[in-house]
Amino acid sequence: MRGILGLIILVLDILAIVDCAKSNMSTGKKVLWILLILLLPVVGLILYYLLGKKSAA
Numbered sequence: 392m393r394g395i396l397g398l399i400i401l402v403l404d405i406l407a408i409v410d411c412a413k414s415n416m417s418t419g420k421k422v423l424w425i426l427l428i429l430l431l432p433v434v435g436l437i438l439y440y441l442l443g444k445k446s447a448a
Contacts, residue, residue: 400433401432403436404435404436407439408425408428408429411424411425414444420443424443
């Protein structure tokens, strides 16, 4: 079960990073969000979708 959960988190992190890279945010914000997602996979993912996508829109 842990392996499946880890794989799901990995896929969601990759999707968030790709979404962030394609967004119209400034380069500095993109780098900060990607670092946050990489360093704190679950928390960074949640924060990106709650806060980061709003600022990109």
